[in-house]
Amino acid sequence: MSDTRISEEAEIKPVDAAPQPVYLKDYQPPAFRVTHVELKFDLVPAATRVTAVLHLERHPDGAPGQPLVLDGERLSLKRIAIDGQELGESEYRVDDASLTIPDAPDRLRLETEVEIDPASNTALEGLYLSNGMFCTQCEAQGFRRITFYPDRPDVMATFSTTVIGDSASLPVLLSNGNPVERGELPYGRHFVTWEDPHPKPSYLFALVAGKLEKVEDRFTTMSGREVTLQLWVEPANLEKTDHAMRSLKAAMEWDETTYGREYDLDLFMIVAVDDFNMGAMENKGLNIFNSAAVLTHPQTATDAAFQRVEGVVAHEYFHNWSGNRVTCRDWFQLSLKEGFTVFRDQSFSADMNSAPVKRIEDVSFLRTAQFAEDAGPTAHPVQPDHYIEISNFYTLTIYEKGAEIVRMLRNLLGWETFRKGSDLYFERFDGQAVTIEDFAGCMAEVSGLDLDQFMRWYSQAGTPEIDAHGEYDYARAEYHLTLRQRTPATPGQPDKLPLHIPVRVGLVGTKSGEDLTLTLDGEALGKEGVLHLREEEQTFVFTDVAEAPVPSLLRGFSAPVKLRFPYGREDLAFLLTHDSDGFNRWDAGQRLAMLALDDLIAAHRNGVEKVMDARVVEAFRGLLNEPADDKAVLAEMLTLPSEAYIAEQQPVVDVDAIHAAREFVRQSLATVLRDDFMALYRANRSEAPYAPSAEQIASRRLKNVALAYLMSIEDEEAIELARQQFEADHNMTDVRAALTLLVHSSRSAVADPLLRAFGKKWAHDPLVMDQWFSLQVTRPQADALDRVKYLMEHPAFSLKNPNRVRALIGAFAGQNRVNFHRLDGEGYRLLADVVIALNTLNPEIAARIITPLTRWQRYDETRQSLMKAELERIRAEELSPNVYEVVEKALA
Ligand code: ARG
Ligand code: ZN
Numbered sequence: 083m084s085d086t087r088i089s090e091e092a093e094i095k096p097v098d099a100a101p102q103p104v105y106l107k108d109y110q111p112p113a114f115r116v117t118h119v120e121l122k123f124d125l126v127p128a129a130t131r132v133t134a135v136l137h138l139e140r141h142p143d144g145a146p147g148q149p150l151v152l153d154g155e156r157l158s159l160k161r162i163a164i165d166g167q168e169l170g171e172s173e174y175r176v177d178d179a180s181l182t183i184p185d186a187p188d189r190l191r192l193e194t195e196v197e198i199d200p201a202s203n204t205a206l207e208g209l210y211l212s213n214g215m216f217c218t219q220c221e222a223q224g225f226r227r228i229t230f231y232p233d234r235p236d237v238m239a240t241f242s243t244t245v246i247g248d249s250a251s252l253p254v255l256l257s258n259g260n261p262v263e264r265g266e267l268p269y270g271r272h273f274v275t276w277e278d279p280h281p282k283p284s285y286l287f288a289l290v291a292g293k294l295e296k297v298e299d300r301f302t303t304m305s306g307r308e309v310t311l312q313l314w315v316e317p318a319n320l321e322k323t324d325h326a327m328r329s330l331k332a333a334m335e336w337d338e339t340t341y342g343r344e345y346d347l348d349l350f351m352i353v354a355v356d357d358f359n360m361g362a363m364e365n366k367g368l369n370i371f372n373s374a375a376v377l378t379h380p381q382t383a384t385d386a387a388f389q390r391v392e393g394v395v396a397h398e399y400f401h402n403w404s405g406n407r408v409t410c411r412d413w414f415q416l417s418l419k420e421g422f423t424v425f426r427d428q429s430f431s432a433d434m435n436s437a438p439v440k441r442i443e444d445v446s447f448l449r450t451a452q453f454a455e456d457a458g459p460t461a462h463p464v465q466p467d468h469y470i471e472i473s474n475f476y477t478l479t480i481y482e483k484g485a486e487i488v489r490m491l492r493n494l495l496g497w498e499t500f501r502k503g504s505d506l507y508f509e510r511f512d513g514q515a516v517t518i519e520d521f522a523g524c525m526a527e528v529s530g531l532d533l534d535q536f537m538r539w540y541s542q543a544g545t546p547e548i549d550a551h552g553e554y555d556y557a558r559a560e561y562h563l564t565l566r567q568r569t570p571a572t573p574g575q576p577d578k579l580p581l582h583i584p585v586r587v588g589l590v591g592t593k594s595g596e597d598l599t600l601t602l603d604g605e606a607l608g609k610e611g612v613l614h615l616r617e618e619e620q621t622f623v624f625t626d627v628a629e630a631p632v633p634s635l636l637r638g639f640s641a642p643v644k645l646r647f648p649y650g651r652e653d654l655a656f657l658l659t660h661d662s663d664g665f666n667r668w669d670a671g672q673r674l675a676m677l678a679l680d681d682l683i684a685a686h687r688n689g690v691e692k693v694m695d696a697r698v699v700e701a702f703r704g705l706l707n708e709p710a711d712d713k714a715v716l717a718e719m720l721t722l723p724s725e726a727y728i729a730e731q732q733p734v735v736d737v738d739a740i741h742a743a744r745e746f747v748r749q750s751l752a753t754v755l756r757d758d759f760m761a762l763y764r765a766n767r768s769e770a771p772y773a774p775s776a777e778q779i780a781s782r783r784l785k786n787v788a789l790a791y792l793m794s795i796e797d798e799e800a801i802e803l804a805r806q807q808f809e810a811d812h813n814m815t816d817v818r819a820a821l822t823l824l825v826h827s828s829r830s831a832v833a834d835p836l837l838r839a840f841g842k843k844w845a846h847d848p849l850v851m852d853q854w855f856s857l858q859v860t861r862p863q864a865d866a867l868d869r870v871k872y873l874m875e876h877p878a879f880s881l882k883n884p885n886r887v888r889a890l891i892g893a894f895a896g897q898n899r900v901n902f903h904r905l906d907g908e909g910y911r912l913l914a915d916v917v918i919a920l921n922t923l924n925p926e927i928a929a930r931i932i933t934p935l936t937r938w939q940r941y942d943e944t945r946q947s948l949m950k951a952e953l954e955r956i957r958a959e960e961l962s963p964n965v966y967e968v969v970e971k972a973l974a
Contacts, residue, residue: 101963103468106414112232113148114186115141116239121229123209125216125247125291127201130209131160134196134229137239139189150186153226153233154196155179156208161195181230194230203227204882204923207473212357213316214251215292217370219363222413222472225284235410236515238281245291246273252291254314258282258366260349278366280346281513283409288365290314290353297323301331301345304338309345314353315377322377325388325774326352326395333396336430341504343403352376352395356848359884359926360476361394364401371398374849374885380772382850384815385782388774392434397427408511413472417464417540418518420476421484425492428485435776436714438664443718445639445665448486450726452478453644456545458937459971461572465518465540470967473926479543486642487539490584491522493612493640494536495529502528535582535616543572546581548615550647554630561589561624561631565615567643573971583615586640588663589624589631595660597634601625609662610637632656637663651677651697658701664715671705671719672727674698675747679728682743687736692743694750702751706758713766714780717787722747725899735940737903741862745794752791763788763803772813779815786819793823801829808836814850822857851878852889859894866901867908870894881919884927891916895934902934903941907948910935914952918959925962932956932965936972 117137124131138150159176162169164186175182181194203210208227209218218224226233245255249272255264259278266272294314301309311330313323330352337343351368358372375394378387404426405419432440455461455478462475464484469475492500503525511520518540526533546569553562565585569578588610589598597609602624613622632653636645649657649670654677657670678695685692702720710716722744729735752759766785770778789807792800807820821840824833837858844850855878859870870890873879879886895902895913902909913935920928938949950973957969 101470101966103470104472106412106465106467109412109414110145111143112141112234112237113144114138114150114232114237116232116237118240119231119242121241121243123243123245123247123289125200125245125252127211128199130198130200130216132196132198132229134192134194134231136192136194136231138186138192150183150190150192151232152181152230153179153223154181154230155226157196157198157227157230159194159196159230161193163193164190166191166193179226196229198228205925206357206359206884207926209289210357212355213292215290215294215316215355216247216252217290217292217353217355218288218365219359219370220287220365221285221363222416222476223285225287228287231284233284234412235283235285236412238283238409238513238515240281241278241287242275243278243287243289244273244275245289246271247291251293254290254292254294254296256288256290256314256351256353256368258286258288258368259347260367280366280406282366282406283515286364286366286406286409288363288368288370290355290368290370293317294353295320297327299327299331301334301350303334303344305344307344307348309334309347310349312349312351313376314351315373316354319354319373319377322379322382325378326376326391329392329395330399332392332434333399333430336396336433337400337403337426340429340433341403341426341501343400343508345402346407350399352398356885357883359924362398364398364405366402366406369398371395372885374852377849378774380813381811382814382844382847384818384853385774385779386815389431389435389779392774393427393431396430397423400426400430403508407513408508409515411515411517413469413475414466415517416472416475417480417484417487418516418521420481421464421488422521424481424485425488428489436712436780438668438712439714439718439780441638441665442668442715444482444485446724446727448478448482448642450724450730452482452642453545453730454726454937455479456483456543456572457570458939459573459974460936460968461543463541463543463575467541471925471929471963474929474964474967483642490536490539490641491525491533493586494531494584495525499529500525533582535580538579538581542569542578542581543575544569544578546583546641546643548583548585548636548643548645550633550635550645552633552647554627556630559625559627561627561633562621563587563613563624563633564619564621565613566619567615568618573974580616580618583641583643585613585615585635585645586637587611587613588634588637588661589627590634590657590660590662591629591631592656593629595656597662598627598629598631610634612640634661634663634666636666638665639669649673651695655697655701659704664712668715668719671701672723674701675722676728676731678747679723679740679743680731682746683728683732683736683739686739686742692746694747694754698747699751699754702755703758706755706762710784712780713784714776717780717783720784720787720791729899729940734942736942737899741900748791748794752795752797756792756795756797759788759791760799763792763800769812782813782815782819786816789819790823793827796827796829801827801832805832805836814853818853818857822860825857826861826863828863845878848878848883848885852885855879855886855889856893856897859890860898862898862900864901866894866898867904867912870912881916882923884924887916887920887927887931892931895931903945905944907952910949910952914956917956917965921956921959921962921965925964928962929964929968932968932972936968938972 120135122133200209200211207224243257249270255274257276259276261274262277263275295317296312296314299311347367353370354373354376356373361375362371378391400423404422410418507524546567549566551564591598600607600611654670654674661667678698682692705719725740728740763785766781804820804823807816841854917928917932935949938946953973
């Protein structure tokens with residue numbers, strides 16, 4: 083019996099069939115290049131025909147005599163010919179991943195015809211159907227599911243694409259570039275031919291066909307060219323396009339004024355689709371967006387959604403230069419385009435909104451989510467050296483840490499020199515597929531800086547930790563600051579070398595409350611300076627320090643590190659009021675709250691009575707009573723560190739103690755400062771028509787932060803105010819905030835009817851239903867898991883739609899920590915069940931949604947074994963390479 087079982091398991095996953103990694107060190111130039119492609123799509127849902135004519139020639143750098151190998155998956159080959167001659171069976175080979183022609187001539191015209199099945203494509207990679215509309219997602223390796231092709235970013239070709247479809251059901255036929263011909267065909271069909279004059283890799287190919295309508299606008303570029311801008315949506319969504327169009331024009335102008343980059347086609351199109359794995363995709367001239375990242379309306383989208391749309395529209399647009407004109411040589415270089423483009427979109431959003439708040443948001447996100455990734459089993463360098471499934475590498479490390487590295491370069495060089503480096507990069511490598519080293523090389527060349535050590539940021543995984551110590555020498559009027567750096571071991575990288583870390587510092591005089599003038603090694607630095615930490619340990623001696631200072635370290639979060647300094651609570655309260663660096667003022671408040679939270683977490687674990695730290699109360703009282711010069715920053719200052727961030731600081735995460743401690747602080751503050759919060763709430767109400775302006779967003783945020791404190795103690799007046807705010811139905815930000823607070827409270831008699839009314843009213847709008855799902859499954863009450871199960875049966879839910887999965891399952895597992903980590907293991911079991919179902923439906927989403935389970939090392943033994951048991955249960959399935967790679971790492 084047991085023997086049979088072993089052999090059966092062996093059959094499910096034979097050792098030699100385990101997916102194999104690809105290595106950066108094995109990079110070889112392609113054997114053939116493609117100069118031009120002609121594609122023809124005959125669109126039929128379950129049987130689309132794709133004819134491809136590839137103009138191929140041997141690559142000058144390729145080794146001679148190599149066979150022609152084209153990538154291709156899930157393609158049914160119908161015809162193959164070289165230079166018009168059909169190939170015989172012996173002249174080519176096809177397996178499940180490729181087509182090989184052993185004796186290809188040096189120059190050829192290869193014609194293939196394949197059949198594909200978009201209707202059954204639930205992975206949403208390649209050509210698929212979303213609400214009856216055809217669309218594509220080719221990055222990173224989806225094009226090989228459309229036709230046989232050298233599907234790698236260093237093969238760039240011009241594309242000419244003819245799309246044929248049914249005139250009635252597919253009136254709109256789009257692809258990259260410009261439409262050059264269109265016409266009617268027999269049997270109620272029609273066609274459009276598109277030509278893209280810019281050579282591009284296959285991952286930037288796009289096609290869309292469906293019943294779509296457009297809004298159109300124009301943009302005149304800096305050299306006076308007229309560009310037509312089109313936003314294509316399903317007819318019902320036409321009223322949700324204003325903000326994206328406005329954001330697009332703002333982004334186009336910003337890229338001209340800030341980076342000198344102009345758009346290069348006559349037409350720029352954005353299409354909104356409902357089923358999409360990520361946020362959006364920068365296909366040349368035809369960006370395809372997850373509808374959640376492009377559609378907004380004051381009644382349906384929150385301020386956060388408006389800001390996300392602005393950021394994503396800009397991000398994809400900016401890729402036209404940082405990604406499309408200059409692209410990646412191979413996928414190990416992914417951060418070349420993503421890190422740089424995230425840095426660019428962050429800067430854009432900072433310019434459009436509150437810059438300090440944008441920085442606070444980005445750093446909070448990095449410090450919770452990316453730091454956790456960097457400390458977990460899937461940690462990898464920003465330039466990875468191997469992967470099994472590239473889709474698993476669209477990570478916070480590649481994107482957000484990558485952006486921090488570019489930001490450090492900008493800070494090291496100064497903006498003007500950095501801009502010169504950027505100009506050189508775009509000019510030198512225009513039309514090429516290049517590496518991260520090429521980018522950094524331009525920065526080194528224009529600045530004359532030696533970036534050799536700095537490059538370790540790209541090759542070493544893990545978050546560096548800096549231990550800082552300071553001493554003031556009264557007699558000498560010197561301040562000695564010692565910084566010691568260490569990067570913890572990560573999988574495959576046991577030993578780390580010291581990094582070049584820019585640490586921006588100020589010394590704030592304890593008497594004056596002002597930044598002291600800094601002198602370091604006889605050099606006057608002004609009111610702040612950047613220390614270059616290169617050694618494992620370095621001491622910096624500041625001279626002529628007239629009074630005892632409190633150091634303000636890592637200003638603006640000048641490097642993505644964890645910096646520890648033995649600040650006392652007095653020091654932090656002092657920095658909270660006196661630090662001239664807005665970011666560090668906020669961070670001092672976070673550190674102060676963390677000290678109090680640490681004590682309360684310990685008290686909770688030891689069953690000791692919790693006592694609120696009076697300094698935190700006084701700091702909050704001060705914030706609430708000083709006139710706010712920046713409401714947006716004030717709202718951030720009044721927000722406690724998230725449970726996820728607190729968890730990051732704990733050696734062993736105690737989810738219940740963290741939740742209890744944080745609730746205790748919220749309730750204590752609300753109790754003592756009740757009238758101040760109430761006054762703040764009232765002062766920030768407004769009847770003005772909704773606008774996603776920085777001022778309005780800040781007021782709403784402040785008002786809803788105040789309401790959240792008041793609701794934490796279930797203040798009767800606050801409950802009534804929340805109910806009124808919901809009923810007033812002024813905008814989704816306020817409605818959602820009020821409804822969330824009520825649903826998260828114990829007052830179900832008030833909340834339930836409102837929740838039902840909301841669900842009914844918006845049943846037709848999936849993006850609003852996503853919010854309805856999320857706000858219910860994040861409630862702290864013990865019934866949250868039952869709600870998840872119940873809502874998974876709701877007609878508006880579907881495992882096939884990634885937005886639904888994220889809104890329901892992702893929100894529960896990622897944001898409802900107390901319930902996901904239930905001690906009966908039911909939260910873990912539910913997530914594992916979903917992962918197993920998605921493993922066949924949509925492996926990319928399965929491999930992402932599993933993340934919370936992979937962090938088992940961080941919890942107590944009971945939870946560890948429960949989580950591992952679920953990972954083992956997943957491992958016993960027949961796994962996609964995506965899930966296989968993540969599970970193997972998690973259990974390694
Ligand atoms: N390049 C896109 C962006 O950064 C992301 C596309 C990722 N696609 C994927 N299937 N992983 O906006
Ligand atoms: Zn991107």
